[in-house]
Amino acid sequence: MPKTLPMRCDQCRFWHRLDTQSVPDLMPGHCHRFPPVQVNSIHEGPSAKRDPAAWSVPVVHASAWCGEFRAPEKG
Numbered sequence: 001m002p003k004t005l006p007m008r009c010d011q012c013r014f015w016h017r018l019d020t021q022s023v024p025d026l027m028p029g030h031c032h033r034f035p036p037v038q039v040n041s042i043h044e045g046p047s048a049k050r051d052p053a054a055w056s057v058p059v060v061h062a063s064a065w066c067g068e069f070r071a072p073e074k075g
């Protein structure tokens with residue numbers, strides 16, 4: 001029977017670590033499962049969409065997980 005990975009963000013193909021200084025389970029990382037979403041901007045109106053700082057992907061802890069979990073590709 002193939003070994004299955006624990007369902008954790010740090011075992012998911014979409015997670016990218018941001019920091020190495022944290023407690024392992026609390027290590028933050030970006031989830032790249034979906035495109036960035038607009039989170040905030042110092043600009044208003046149409047120029048806000050052109051501000052890269054106004055877009056982000058979720059930041060999640062290493063020990064978190066969600067229903068979109070996928071194991072890394074082999075090879």
Ligand code: SF4
Binds near residue numbers: 009030032064066068
């Ligand atoms: S939030 Fe879901 S899709 Fe994103 S890294 Fe964690 S398990 Fe993977």
